[in-house]
Amino acid sequence: MIKFLLKGLVRDRHRSLFPILIIAGGVGLSVLLYCYIQGFGSDLIRTNAIYDTGHVKIMTQAYKKIADQLPNDLALANSDQLVQELQNKYPEMEWSQRIKLGGLLDIPDEKGETKEQGPVQGIGMDLLNSNKNINRFNLHKALVEGNLPDKQGEILITKEFANNLNVKPGHTATLISNAADGSMAIYNFEISGIIQFGVSFLDKNTILVDIQDLRSALNMYNSAGEILGYFPGNFNAEKANRITADFNQEYSEEGDEFSPVMVTLRDQNGLDQMLSMINAESFIIIGIFIFVMSLVLWNTGLMSGIRRYGEIGVRLAIGESKTDVYVSLLWEGLLIGVAGTIVGNILGLAFSYYLQEVGIDVSGMMQDSSALMSTVLRARITTPAYFIGFIPGLLATFLGNAISGIGIVNRETAQLFKELER
Amino acid sequence: MAIIETVGIAKRYPMGKRKFTALRDIDLKIEKGEFTGIVGPSGSGKTTLLNIIGALDHPSEGSATVLGKKVESLSHKDAARLRNQRLGFIFQTYNLLPVYTVYENVELPLLLLKMNKEKRRELVETALKRVGILDKIDSKPAQLSGGERQRVSVARAMVKEPDLVLADEPTANLDVANSHNILNMMLELNRELETTFLFATHDEKVMRYLRRQITLTDGRITEDIEKEPEPVSPEEV
Structure with a gap:
């Protein structure tokens, strides 16, 4: 049947x-x-983790309060030592120092006069000593023209921004911004390559700079605005919370606004x-x-x-x-x-x-x-x-x-x- | 021996706040081997009486004994068993299952009886041979004419060689020639296998073949006569 x-x-x-x-x-x-x-x-x-928040992020308490304004005068001092400590204490994580800035990017002509100019957002991170950030940002794939930086003084610029400023790899670009000590920072770079992230907000007007160059440009020796921590795989909220609590207990001091504080990805940008x-x-x-x-x-x-x-x-x-x-x-x-x-x-x-x-x-x-x-x-x-x-x-x-x-x-x-x- | 006996059967249906009486005071005895018709105009209660005898419905009053079973006290399961093992049904609109072949349609009652494959094939082929449609064994109902479909329907009712076949207006959808062919075939099966046939009909053609004619008027038996059948030969048709 x-x-x-x-x-x-x-x-x-x-x-x-x-x-x-x-x-x-x-x-x-x-x-x-x-x-x-x-x-x-x-x-x-x-x-968000790759470009901005990391899986966890360390800043000074003061920087954290007005992080949107990119207050590099409130950056973490002795950040190289802090990263060393973090690597020893939390070996399962990768740490990346960042400096973010806002300013103007000026393109000079043959005589050194301004040819094009536009507002810029810059991200400074290690691009020369290891491939970690290059891989994290997938820069080999993002590169549409030219080369990745292989020496100090070279930067990457996004395609849309490069088109607006009418620049090509090999051209000079002058960064005009605020230094960490409040003075005016003017620094010449050479454009080594043009990139496209596939993230609309970043593709508008971003430059990527090696962190040592930005430290020089902004007078931020041995300091960084932020230290981002990454788990080897996906974001793990439980682990991130545990590490954050542990770090803040040891490093963060109430009343000392220059002491570091760690936040998780979910605590930033309204992500939670x-x-x-x-x-x-x-x-x-x-x-x-x-x-x-x-x-x-x-x-x-x-x-x-x-x-x-x-x-x-x-x-x-x-x-x-x-x-x-x-x-x-x-x-x-x-x-x-x-x-x-x-x-x-x-x-x-x-x-x-x-x-x-x-x-x-x-x-x-x-x-x-x-x-x-x-x-x-x-x-x-x-x-x-x-x-x-x-x-x-x-x-x-x-x-x-x-x-x-x-x-x-x-x-x-x-x-x-x-x-x-x- | 009576294979159907009804005593004082009445059937009422609710109709709004009132009740409509479809049958009343039906006393009836039908013996094995009869070729009997319940005749009468539409709405006279023929189908209702056939449903009660076929254990498809219960009487509101009285008692109906079919093949030794009291219909009014049968559970759904027992009624299904009675229909499965001892009754055959022929419908006005054939009601063949369209996705199955002729063979499979006729095989269905045997599947319910859990017969083995060889026995099923033997019985299906015999039934189809009897109704003269063995050559259409692998056809689907849609490929058959109306007369052929009704033959398959008869084969399905007869395949398990039931004691009683209930046929509700079996010729209503057939032309004259096919009607006579089908009725001749049923008469022959009645003679050959001694199967009792009970029709519900108001078709004059069917009435010619009946040996007993019970007339229902407004739910009551108004006439019950025995007569000689007057079949029409194929040559006459």
């Missing part, structure tokens, strides 16, 4: 192919949406709130999606059941018991649900994998964005992504068949029998 019912199921496209396609579509979309939201959150963390919001939104969006899909799939189950009044009437008339008919409807729902969910999961995961590995470039839509967000839409496949589709896929079809089945089976047999004649 099972073989007989399976045969019918396979041959009747209204009962098998169409519900499977609907379920697969719904499940695929649920999985893709889930992975996209995960990818969005994870991309937000990754982008944003990540909580993403989490909540992802649950709400997925919840709504699953609810809607469940209604659609339930309806499919009902429609499929109603279409089969005739068949069920004949089966009851021929002598199949109501219980057996009902159980067979449940099995059918389960089989269709499993098949649709598997197909949907494969489709959803395949699209998610594409988004994870390749992504979709939306830089054209984010030209005016000042958010530190990637301009490539990405998804992230996490373990729950393999299972989340089963909620709408299985539950909805099973419930749909169960409820429609009750309606059919509880109908008076004679009534069902009468409906056969219509």
